[in-house]
Structures are given as structure tokens and as C-alpha cells.
Amino acid sequence: MNQSIVNQQSIKQFNTNKILKLLTSTEMISRAQLAKETGLNKATVSKITDELLNENLIVDLGYGMSSGGRKPKLLKFNPDAKYIAGIKIGGSDIYFTVMNLMLEDVFTQRIEIDNNDTVIIAELLKESFDRAIGTLNIDIKDIIEVAVAVPATVDIKGMIIHAPNIGWKNIDLSEEFKDVFKGIPIKTFNEANAGALGALHHVESPEHTNLVYVSAGIGIGTGIIISGNLYRGKMGLAGEFGHNVIVENGRQCHCGRKGCWETYASEQAFYDSLERKGLKMEKGIDNVLKELENNNPVALEAMKELSSHMNTGLENVARAMSPDYIIIGNKMRHFKGYLDIDDEIQGSKVLFVDKESHTTIEGMGFVIARKYLYRDRYDINI
Ligand SMILES: [Zn+2]
Structure with a gap:
């Protein structure tokens, strides 16, 4: 493609993005206000908004209130x-x-x-x-x-x-x-x-944020964001902190190594630990919470051990990555009240997500x- 066409297209996309960002962050807005806030001329704003109307990405709400003079026509982003x-x-x-x-x-x-x-x-x-x-x-x-x-x-x-x-x-x-x-x-x-990208969506300035999302469920997976971008590594497989060894010659992991973090601090690790301690119970978050709430000493002991292992792994993450945030999600978030985890580890803020599938x-x-x-x-x- 001709270079000048490429440039024209990227300028148009840049202008469209400016308008879309305003539309998605305001309830409703007039073309005149869009022109004023984006610094684009009125003809450009009209051309772009006409295209967005055609794509059904915005709707025309008709005439709004006037502060004197002609009433402005208001536009609204259509999320549906x-x-x-x-x-x-x-x-x-x-x-x-x-x-x-x-x-x-x-x-x-x-x-x-x-x-x-x-x-x-x-x-x-x-x-x-x-x-x-x-x-x-x-x-x-x-x-x-x-x-x-x-x-x-x-x-x-x-x-x-x-x-x-x-x-x-x-x-x-x-x-x-x-x-x-x-x-x-x-x-x-x-x-x-x-999950890491979902957590990024909730921070104030995503483009400047470094974070590690720890998905602790049946295993432990981690997602790494560096300056607002997902870090995937050479093959797309970066972020396997769950298979960092935290106990030398420890428990056998399905990955082939022994003593991986996920064999000590995942949901499955908790069930395995209960079994070793002789407590037979049906799997499931609600069942675990019931045992913990009833002060079952075996369940409380297993959770205390898990909490300690969770901390070891989180400290490894903090020391290796020094992110702004370490965010804990997936099933383990349900045990927040039973996990003794500091709000800050090595200067990284530690947060739990509040909805399991959400992030x-x-x-x-x-x-x-x-x-x-x-x-x-x-x-x-x-
Ligand atoms: Zn492993």
C-alpha cells in the first residue's frame, strides 16, 4: 500500500480513537463538545461520527438542553x-x-x-x-x-x-x-x-503498570504485565511461577519436577494435604469453608501450612519481578480470611480479586x- 494512504488511514484511526475514548467515558456528548475536547475540526468530527452512527457504535439521542443558541444534538456510545x-x-x-x-x-x-x-x-x-x-x-x-x-x-x-x-x-x-x-x-x-489483563483493566494507569496475576485454583498459573503489556516470553509460555521449586526434593509435580509451588499452595494441594492428615471430605470451596468456619483443627492446620507456602511463592514473585501489584485470583480468593498474607510484599501491593470468573x-x-x-x-x- 502507498505510504501516504497508510499515513492517512493511521491519522483517521488516531482521530477516531480520540472520539471513541471520549464517547466511552461520557454519558452523552454533542459534536461541538467532541470537537472542543479533541481539538479536531467540526468537519472531521462530523465525518467520523457519521461513520460511527452507520456502524451502530453510537446512537443519536436527538436534541439536548441548550445554554442559549441552537440546541445541540447529543450522541451516546452504544455498548450493545x-x-x-x-x-x-x-x-x-x-x-x-x-x-x-x-x-x-x-x-x-x-x-x-x-x-x-x-x-x-x-x-x-x-x-x-x-x-x-x-x-x-x-x-x-x-x-x-x-x-x-x-x-x-x-x-x-x-x-x-x-x-x-x-x-x-x-x-x-x-x-x-x-x-x-x-x-x-x-x-x-x-x-x-x-486474568492479568483483567486485573490491568481495573488499575488507574494501565500503560504504566507492572503486575503479576496469580491464578491459584486447581493449580497455580501466573500472568505477567510489564508496562501495560502482557509478557509472554519467546514461545508464549512465560509466567510459570507455579512450577518454581519451593521445597527441594519435595512433592512430585505433574510437570516432572519435585517441590513446585503449586503442589504446596493450590486448591488441589490443600485437598492432598487434608488427605495426608486423614481428613476425608468432599471437594469444593463451600465444603472447605464450612470446615474452616466450624474450626475443624485439621482443616485449619492444612490452611496454615498452605498460607505459609503461599507466602514463600509470593515472595519469590515479588523478588523476581518487583511489580506494582501482585493480584491473587481464582478459587484461592475464597480463603482470603484464612490466608495470612501481608498487604505488601517487598514493596509490591498484594490484592485479592473479588469475583472468581470476573477478572x-x-x-x-x-x-x-x-x-x-x-x-x-x-x-x-x-
Ligand atoms: Zn511443577
Whole structure:
């Protein structure tokens, strides 16, 4: 393409982005106000807003109040112009969500699973998807992408290399779920990377933020953000703090090493610990919380040990990365009250997320919505 056409296109995108950023951060705004706040001339603002109206990304609310003179016509961003389907697959459940361009959930469902066969999961997803489409009464073509988060190593192309806690190896979900989502593009994310991007969405100035998201569930995965960008490493597999050895010659990990952090501080590690201590109980967060609330001494002892191991791993993260934030998400967030973790470790602020699926699904939505709206730098295959 001719260089001057490329430049014209990038200037136009830059101007469109300025306008979209204002529209998405205000309730409603007039063209005159858009011109004033962006510094663009009125003709450019009119041309761009006409295009956005055509794309249904904004709606014309008609005439607003006037402070004297001609009444201004007000414009409003339309978050329901497009949707994103976000799916989080865990060891025992699946969250299926449809969100709009402002990442508001318009449909959400939790599905319990006891079988990780992709054919069975595809059937369950089809049920949820069909129900969502019917309930919301939306057109399939208005769903721009299906994003799937899996606790797995995922390569640059979106191929699952290994999901040890789900039992998947070398799986391409965009092929496995192709028929379910009727041609909508499917993108697979490493669950902790998606969580890290979701956490980034909540900090004040994301572009200047370094953070590590610790997804502590059935295993431990970590997602690393450096200066607002996801750090994936050479092969796309960076952030495996869960397999840092914290106990030499310790417990056998499925990765082949012994003494990995996740064999001491994950949800599974907790169940294993209870079993070693002779306490038999049904798995599940609610059951664990019940035992802890009833002051079961075995459960409390196991949690105390887990807390100590959690701290060792978090300190390793803090010392290695020195991020602004270390954010703990996934199942382990439920035990916040029982984990003795400082608010700050080696100068890094430690926070817990407050909604289990939220950060992960939101992180995928954040990337996809931004890419759709701004064609911006988050255009990466995560
Ligand atoms: Zn390991």
C-alpha cells in the first residue's frame, strides 16, 4: 500500500480513537463538545461520527438542553453494538458469559462438569450458547469473537500445548468448538494471562503498570504485565511461577519436577494435604469453608501450612519481578480470611480479586473490545 494512504488511514484511526475514548467515558456528548475536547475540526468530527452512527457504535439521542443558541444534538456510545462470548474452563466448572463492548455481562451461566472430554464440553457450550442467543435475541454476526480461558500452556498461535489439570494435550479449541459457535472466530487464552489483563483493566494507569496475576485454583498459573503489556516470553509460555521449586526434593509435580509451588499452595494441594492428615471430605470451596468456619483443627492446620507456602511463592514473585501489584485470583480468593498474607510484599501491593470468573473473562473481553474499537496495540494473539 502507498505510504501516504497508510499515513492517512493511521491519522483517521488516531482521530477516531480520540472520539471513541471520549464517547466511552461520557454519558452523552454533542459534536461541538467532541470537537472542543479533541481539538479536531467540526468537519472531521462530523465525518467520523457519521461513520460511527452507520456502524451502530453510537446512537443519536436527538436534541439536548441548550445554554442559549441552537440546541445541540447529543450522541451516546452504544455498548450493545457488538458482543463477546467469554468462557472460562476450569477443572470442575465452566463459566459462560456474553458481554457487551463495555464488558457488562448480559448473559452468564456456571456449568458444573465432571468430564473434561472436549466433545461433551462442546455439547454443554452449545446448549449455553443457544440459550444465550435466544434469551438475548441477538444476531450471531454481532458476536465478534469467542474467547476461551484454559489453565494451560498456550502457544503464540492459540494452540493448547498442555492442560495437566484438565488432561488436555495438543488441542486446538478453535477446531474443537468450530461447529458450536457457527463460524465466529475462537481464541484461546492462558487463564492466568487473561486474568492479568483483567486485573490491568481495573488499575488507574494501565500503560504504566507492572503486575503479576496469580491464578491459584486447581493449580497455580501466573500472568505477567510489564508496562501495560502482557509478557509472554519467546514461545508464549512465560509466567510459570507455579512450577518454581519451593521445597527441594519435595512433592512430585505433574510437570516432572519435585517441590513446585503449586503442589504446596493450590486448591488441589490443600485437598492432598487434608488427605495426608486423614481428613476425608468432599471437594469444593463451600465444603472447605464450612470446615474452616466450624474450626475443624485439621482443616485449619492444612490452611496454615498452605498460607505459609503461599507466602514463600509470593515472595519469590515479588523478588523476581518487583511489580506494582501482585493480584491473587481464582478459587484461592475464597480463603482470603484464612490466608495470612501481608498487604505488601517487598514493596509490591498484594490484592485479592473479588469475583472468581470476573477478572479472567473481563481480561479477554478487554483485549477483544479494545482491538475491535481502537485497532490498538493489544492486537496480539494471546
Ligand atoms: Zn511443577
